[in-house]
Amino acid sequence: MGIKCNGNVSGKLATNRCLCCSKLELVVLRLPWVWVSEMTTMESLIGLVNRIQRACTVLGDHGGAEGALPTLWEALPSVAVVGGQSSGKSSVLESVVGRDFLPRGSGIVTRRPLVLQLHKTEDGQPEYAEFLHLPKRRFTDFGLVRKEIADDTDRLTGKSKQISPIPIHLSIYSPNVVNLTLIDLPGLTKVAVEGQPESIVQDIENMVRSYVEKPNCIILAISPANQDIATSDAIKLAREVDPSGERTFGVLTKLDLMDKGTNALDVLEGRSYRLQHPWVGIVNRSQADINKNVEMIAARQKEKEYFATSPDYAHLSSKMGSEYLAKLLSKHLEAVIRARIPSITSLINKTIEELESEMDHLGRPIAIDAGAQLYTILELCRAFDKIFKEHLDGGRAGGDRIYGVFDNQLPAALKKLPFDRHLSLQNVKKVVSEADGYQPHLIAPEQGYRRLIEGALNYFRGPAEASVDAVHLVLKDLVRKSIGETQELKRFPTLQSELAAASYQALERFREDSKKTVTRLVDMESSYLTVEFFRNLPQEMEKGGNPTTPATDRYSDGHFRRIALNVSSYIAMVSETLRLTIPKAAVHCQVREAKRSLLNHFYTQVGRREAKQLGQLLDEDPALMERRVQCAKRLELYKSARDEIESVSWAR
Numbered sequence: 125m126g127i128k129c130n131g132n133v134s135g136k137l138a139t140n141r142c143l144c145c146s147k148l149e150l151v152v153l154r155l156p157w158v159w160v161s162e163m164t165t166m167e168s169l170i171g172l173v174n175r176i177q178r179a180c181t182v183l184g185d186h187g188g189a190e191g192a193l194p195t196l197w198e199a200l201p202s203v204a205v206v207g208g209q210s211s212g213k214s215s216v217l218e219s220v221v222g223r224d225f226l227p228r229g230s231g232i233v234t235r236r237p238l239v240l241q242l243h244k245t246e247d248g249q250p251e252y253a254e255f256l257h258l259p260k261r262r263f264t265d266f267g268l269v270r271k272e273i274a275d276d277t278d279r280l281t282g283k284s285k286q287i288s289p290i291p292i293h294l295s296i297y298s299p300n301v302v303n304l305t306l307i308d309l310p311g312l313t314k315v316a317v318e319g320q321p322e323s324i325v326q327d328i329e330n331m332v333r334s335y336v337e338k339p340n341c342i343i344l345a346i347s348p349a350n351q352d353i354a355t356s357d358a359i360k361l362a363r364e365v366d367p368s369g370e371r372t373f374g375v376l377t378k379l380d381l382m383d384k385g386t387n388a389l390d391v392l393e394g395r396s397y398r399l400q401h402p403w404v405g406i407v408n409r410s411q412a413d414i415n416k417n418v419e420m421i422a423a424r425q426k427e428k429e430y431f432a433t434s435p436d437y438a439h440l441s442s443k444m445g446s447e448y449l450a451k452l453l454s455k456h457l458e459a460v461i462r463a464r465i466p467s468i469t470s471l472i473n474k475t476i477e478e479l480e481s482e483m484d485h486l487g488r489p490i491a492i493d494a495g496a497q498l499y500t501i502l503e504l505c506r507a508f509d510k511i512f513k514e515h516l517d518g519g520r521a522g523g524d525r526i527y528g529v530f531d532n533q534l535p536a537a538l539k540k541l542p543f544d545r546h547l548s549l550q551n552v553k554k555v556v557s558e559a560d561g562y563q564p565h566l567i568a569p570e571q572g573y574r575r576l577i578e579g580a581l582n583y584f585r586g587p588a589e590a591s592v593d594a595v596h597l598v599l600k601d602l603v604r605k606s607i608g609e610t611q612e613l614k615r616f617p618t619l620q621s622e623l624a625a626a627s628y629q630a631l632e633r634f635r636e637d638s639k640k641t642v643t644r645l646v647d648m649e650s651s652y653l654t655v656e657f658f659r660n661l662p663q664e665m666e667k668g669g670n671p672t673t674p675a676t677d678r679y680s681d682g683h684f685r686r687i688a689l690n691v692s693s694y695i696a697m698v699s700e701t702l703r704l705t706i707p708k709a710a711v712h713c714q715v716r717e718a719k720r721s722l723l724n725h726f727y728t729q730v731g732r733r734e735a736k737q738l739g740q741l742l743d744e745d746p747a748l749m750e751r752r753v754q755c756a757k758r759l760e761l762y763k764s765a766r767d768e769i770e771s772v773s774w775a776r
């Protein structure tokens with residue numbers, strides 16, 4: 125909804141559209157104590173973008189989607205200077221500034237983008253320059269500025285003539301400039317010369333393209349008038365990335381070098397190549413002027429005179445020259461920034477939200493003091509332990525596999541025990557006879573029974589231990605799963621593996637204890653046989669069998685079969701008991717203990733560790749740490765950009 129730009133409107137607002145004139149007003153707002161309905165001058169708008177651009181460089185946002193981080197740089201309007209080598213780019217920039225300050229030389233001199241921020245100061249104030257990378261140093265000697273640009277380029281690229289996309293930021297404060305930001309880019313070239321890598325031609329084009337293809341980039345396309353416009357590198361590239369020409373400013377240099385009798389009116393009046401903005405003709409210092417150290421201010425004056433007195437261009441003279449170009453660009457840049465502020469503001473707010481949610485996801489940075497680290501470790505352990513318990517108690521899948529061991533695996537294993545073989549007639553006879561010794565049993569083979577039973581009971585050790593092992597495997601698997609499912613642990617691979625190792629060790633101890641317990645259950649069955657079972661036997665026999673069996677029958681096959689049958693039903697009874705008690709032992713010793721004290725040992729160990737060792741436990745995945753640092757920097761950038769915009773809007 126719109127608001128009136130000079131009415132009594134309440135509420136906080138950074139940007140809006142005026143209801144009465146429908147112009148875009150940057151701000152109409154009420155501070156608690158005073159009405160402020162003033163909006164920003166050209167200075168503050170361009171200055172605002174300057175400050176945000178500097179923050180971008182400091183915080184590593186050079187445009188481009190490195191690591192898929194959001195880029196603010198690309199959303200900011202900027203003016204990029206594009207042209208072929210020797211087209212006069214440096215001369216245009218220096219004319220606009222009114223100072224000699226750019227490195228000169230043969231080949232590719234500009235090998236990094238130069239973000240040149242011009243700040244107009246009050247008349248009579250001294251001129252000076254400042255680099256972002258040397259914040260405490262004011263350069264009043266522009267020869268030293270030139271040297272520092274060259275040195276800083278070499279510092280980053282080496283002297284290898286490589287190019288780098290990381291910009292150098294230079295601010296110039298002068299009463300002779302307009303507020304403007306220009307990005308000087310390496311000159312487009314067609315061949316690599318001695319000492320340059322073959323790829324340089326393409327590398328330069330790619331870098332220049334990466335700047336000018338952004339929809340927020342205003343293209344200052346420099347072409348020399350003494351060459352056919354159809355061969356201009358700058359126009360060729362501009363046409364590709366901005367076919368409608370709405371963000372391209374055509375600049376024609378070297379008008380004074382055209383052949384006698386020719387002029388550039390076809391270009392300057394838009395007939396040769398039409399752009400949305402008018403072409404601007406420029407006359408820079410010639411090489412001879414440079415050699416003679418002709419002052420820049422004098423050169424500007426000479427340029428003015430050239431157009432004023434030129435029979436070809438006098439009618440265009442008010443719209444020609446470097447001073448006019450600087451003002452035109454400044455005005456246009458200001459207008460573009462004004463129009464873009466609302467979308468930049470909403471982009472900033474949206475990105476802050478996204479980055480904050482990513483930071484939440486990545487987790488906050490680790491504290492450095494031991495107490496806080498220990499606390500973090502214990503919290504992480506608790507988070508894991510909670511998930512592990514949920515697996516056992518239900519809520520998460522997996523605990524039911526333990527019941528599966530008791531309900532399927534154990535009964536199946538018990539059923540498969542080879543009692544048939546053990547209680548075969550032949551084996552029964554053998555065992556009973558061996559137990560009898562030289563004196564065969566008279567009434568019932570007491571020793572024979574015992575040996576047969578003891579022999580059979582031994583078979584139960586296998587399924588008992590196998591059940592313990594099966595439960596152990598399930599628990600181990602649940603530990604692994606729970607670690608994987610503990611989101612908070614994801615960033616700490618060292619802690620993950622130490623937790624896993626500590627849990628596995630604990631489970632190993634529980635397994636041993638559980639094995640001892642189930643073996644003891646089996647041993648207990650051998651230690652004391654159930655008397656009632658055998659007391660009941662004769663009665664059973666009397667009921668079911670023949671009471672008048674003669675004594676000689678006791679040594680017949682039938683007698684041994686009866687013994688086998690009796691032992692078999694005793695074993696069946698024991699098997700049933702063990703089927704019920706082995707699960708109790710396993711749960712008691714393993715499952716219950718895992719729930720109660722899986723990490724007890726680990727806690728004691730961690731409690732004794734020094735700060736350094738605790739820090740090592742919280743070692744994160746380096747890629748993740750890097751991502752967090754990058755996100756934090758980007759977040760800082762977006763927040764400071766938001767503050768900058770608010771500070772302009774909330775003029776106090």
Ligand SMILES: Nc1nc2c(ncn2[C@@H]2O[C@H](COP(=O)(O)OP(=O)(O)OP(=O)(O)O)[C@@H](O)[C@H]2O)c(=O)[nH]1
Nearest residue numbers: 209210211212213214215311378407408409410411
């Ligand atoms: N007479 C005259 N000479 C010019 C004009 N513009 C540039 N020159 C000369 O052309 C030569 C190249 O100009 P530069 O400004 O260095 O061109 P550049 O595009 O920056 O060149 P590189 O940095 O090598 O890509 C210099 O000798 C300038 O003096 C002009 O309008 N008139």
